[in-house]
Amino acid sequence: MNPGIKVFAPASVGNVGVGFDCLGFALEKPGDEVFAKFTDKPGLTIKRITGMRGKKLPYDVMKNTAGLSAYNFMQSLNEPKLGIEIEIHKKMPLGSGLGSSAASAVGGVMAINELLGTRVEKRELLKYALDGEELASTGRNADNVAPSLLGGMILIRDNETLDLHRLPHFNHLYATVIYPKVEILTKDARNILSEFVSLSKMIQQSANLASLVVAMYKGDEQLLGRSLNDVVIEPQRSKLIPHFDNVKKSAMKMGALGGSISGAGPSIFMLSKNSLIAEDVGEAMKKIYHDVGIAYELFVSPINHEGAIRC
Amino acid sequence: MNPGIKVFAPASVGNVGVGFDCLGFALEKPGDEVFAKFTDKPGLTIKRITGMRGKKLPYDVMKNTAGLSAYNFMQSLNEPKLGIEIEIHKKMPLGSGLGSSAASAVGGVMAINELLGTRVEKRELLKYALDGEELASTGRNADNVAPSLLGGMILIRDNETLDLHRLPHFNHLYATVIYPKVEILTKDARNILSEFVSLSKMIQQSANLASLVVAMYKGDEQLLGRSLNDVVIEPQRSKLIPHFDNVKKSAMKMGALGGSISGAGPSIFMLSKNSLIAEDVGEAMKKIYHDVGIAYELFVSPINHEGAIRC
Numbered sequence: 001m002n003p004g005i006k007v008f009a010p011a012s013v014g015n016v017g018v019g020f021d022c023l024g025f026a027l028e029k030p031g032d033e034v035f036a037k038f039t040d041k042p043g044l045t046i047k048r049i050t051g052m053r054g055k056k057l058p059y060d061v062m063k064n065t066a067g068l069s070a071y072n073f074m075q076s077l078n079e080p081k082l083g084i085e086i087e088i089h090k091k092m093p094l095g096s097g098l099g100s101s102a103a104s105a106v107g108g109v110m111a112i113n114e115l116l117g118t119r120v121e122k123r124e125l126l127k128y129a130l131d132g133e134e135l136a137s138t139g140r141n142a143d144n145v146a147p148s149l150l151g152g153m154i155l156i157r158d159n160e161t162l163d164l165h166r167l168p169h170f171n172h173l174y175a176t177v178i179y180p181k182v183e184i185l186t187k188d189a190r191n192i193l194s195e196f197v198s199l200s201k202m203i204q205q206s207a208n209l210a211s212l213v214v215a216m217y218k219g220d221e222q223l224l225g226r227s228l229n230d231v232v233i234e235p236q237r238s239k240l241i242p243h244f245d246n247v248k249k250s251a252m253k254m255g256a257l258g259g260s261i262s263g264a265g266p267s268i269f270m271l272s273k274n275s276l277i278a279e280d281v282g283e284a285m286k287k288i289y290h291d292v293g294i295a296y297e298l299f300v301s302p303i304n305h306e307g308a309i310r311c
Numbered sequence: 312m313n314p315g316i317k318v319f320a321p322a323s324v325g326n327v328g329v330g331f332d333c334l335g336f337a338l339e340k341p342g343d344e345v346f347a348k349f350t351d352k353p354g355l356t357i358k359r360i361t362g363m364r365g366k367k368l369p370y371d372v373m374k375n376t377a378g379l380s381a382y383n384f385m386q387s388l389n390e391p392k393l394g395i396e397i398e399i400h401k402k403m404p405l406g407s408g409l410g411s412s413a414a415s416a417v418g419g420v421m422a423i424n425e426l427l428g429t430r431v432e433k434r435e436l437l438k439y440a441l442d443g444e445e446l447a448s449t450g451r452n453a454d455n456v457a458p459s460l461l462g463g464m465i466l467i468r469d470n471e472t473l474d475l476h477r478l479p480h481f482n483h484l485y486a487t488v489i490y491p492k493v494e495i496l497t498k499d500a501r502n503i504l505s506e507f508v509s510l511s512k513m514i515q516q517s518a519n520l521a522s523l524v525v526a527m528y529k530g531d532e533q534l535l536g537r538s539l540n541d542v543v544i545e546p547q548r549s550k551l552i553p554h555f556d557n558v559k560k561s562a563m564k565m566g567a568l569g570g571s572i573s574g575a576g577p578s579i580f581m582l583s584k585n586s587l588i589a590e591d592v593g594e595a596m597k598k599i600y601h602d603v604g605i606a607y608e609l610f611v612s613p614i615n616h617e618g619a620i621r622c
Binding site for chain 1: 329330331332333334466467468469474476478504505506507508509510513514516517518519520521522523524525528534537538543
């Protein structure tokens with residue numbers, strides 16, 4: 001009798017301000033749990049989804065991010081007669097800019113790999129997780145999936161060939177993420193962006209991204225802060241997020257190194273050099289939303305260096 | 312009796328394809344030599360300039376890149392009564408995209424520092440060298456001056472605060488640079504560029520620049536090659552350089568890792584993993600210009616890690 005297995009796939013911060021569509025990092029919390037066990041009925045079944053928080057997620061395997069990634073991976077293993085059922089426990093907000101669909105997609109494929117004991121390398125699993133992520137988003141972009149699966153801060157040079165690179169980590173770096181409970185559709189967050197960027201802003205933005213990489217290699221927290229200066233996306237998208245400027249300003253005042261919009265928003269992330277500052281930064285951010293009566297969720301977490309794990 | 316001193320300031324490759332206006336590296340050759348010695352006549356005098364190759368460089372200290380940088384540094388030392396004369400020996404082509412004015416500006420300030428024994432740190436000298444460079448170019452950009460002075464490959468996050476970072480070096484990395492003797496005015500090279508870049512190209516370009524930084528830290532030459540893929544500037548500017556595509560293609564065929572336009576052109580640089588390949592790459596590039604009857608100069612050089620030196 002196989003009691004099944006359970007995996008955890010973490011939330012992630014995509015874009016990271018200056019790394020639009022090419023940079024992301026994983027959090028230790030929140031995240032999704034996926035259970036998988038064998039069953040007599042051949043094929044893959046989604047038995048239960050919890051934590052949808054009023055939203056709807058499909059039970060149809062081919063339409064569910066966790067389902068599709070798990071299914072495609074099973075197909076690749078050529079085990080069509082296996083019967084497996086999974087449960088998806090969403091333990092993080094949906095549509096918050098924290099890579100919820102990516103976490104589920106990663107959880108799906110990880111759960112199969114663990115249940116079957118196939119020990120396929122995480123790098124290999126990435127493409128199946130991307131299949132799932134693609135269902136929920138506009139393109140095939142690894143900036144949430146890769147950190148959720150692999151952990152750490154990941155730079156994606158090229159999505160097509162999955163030419164991606166984990167940046168070295170950095171002791172004590174902590175993220176504070178606040179999710180103000182307002183809805184921003186990824187589509188709207190895309191549409192608000194101008195299709196073009198001035199050459200001078202491109203130079204600033206790319207020099208900042210490159211300097212952020214230097215900062216991670218050198219462990220230079222001040223340089224990390226200076227580099228987190230998004231001159232292209234944040235000025236356009238922050239309008240969609242209530243009180244963005246105040247929240248960021250108060251976080252900086254408490255000693256955060258820098259920060260920006262997480263993914264397509266509305267979540268806002270800040271990085272701090274240790275957990276104490278990150279907690280203070282969280283208090284300051286909370287206060288803004290509390291005072292204006294906007295509901296929120298707050299997460300304070302180190303950068304997650306392990307990615308998805310069996311637990 | 313003080314016989315005077317001599318300094319060498321190297322040529323440099325600015326832009327480095329994906330690092331438009333924010334990345335540059337120094338070469339071991341060619342470069343400029345600047346002599347300085349004390350004289351009875353108070354103030355700074357330019358006594359001689361050689362190697363102008365048919366072009367004119369001003370003897371007026373305030374209009375000469377080496378003169379102005381030397382003068383401004385002397386002013387900062389509060390030694391108005393000193394009499395110093397300098398000689399500038401241009402040992403590299405002017406207007407070639409190899410940072411000729413930057414080398415002279417660096418040579419000027421270095422020569423004063425060495426003659427006076429003031430031992431001011433190179434980082435401090437940078438601003439005076441930039442004063443000189445500014446005379447000869449459109450803006451105050453350190454992407455040639457910083458590598459020529461400091462050596463290595465330098466990423467400039469911000470020109471205003473001189474927030475710049477030397478990337479780690481990489482054994483055996485060799486540059487092959489060919490200068491086809493056609494004139495491109497920096498102004499024309501600027502004017503041909505569109506003021507705007509599409510968002511998708513910005514993402515590719517900045518991910519490539521960031522990956523180039525990763526490659527330098529990891530010593531990953533293949534990644535360096537893949538990252539040297541300029542999708543913004545090269546497609547626009549290469550039209551100004553005769554036979555650019557053929558030259559690059561034949562260099563790649565000989566095993567170069569990658570390359571692009573040096574500075575504003577017309578020089579073309581390629582990077583290779585060792586000197587043997589770099590020499591072969593040079594032969595292949597030469598052949599193209601030889602066959603069509605365009606005069607050229609070829610330089611094969613490791614990346615220079617010392618920058619300007621007393622010699």
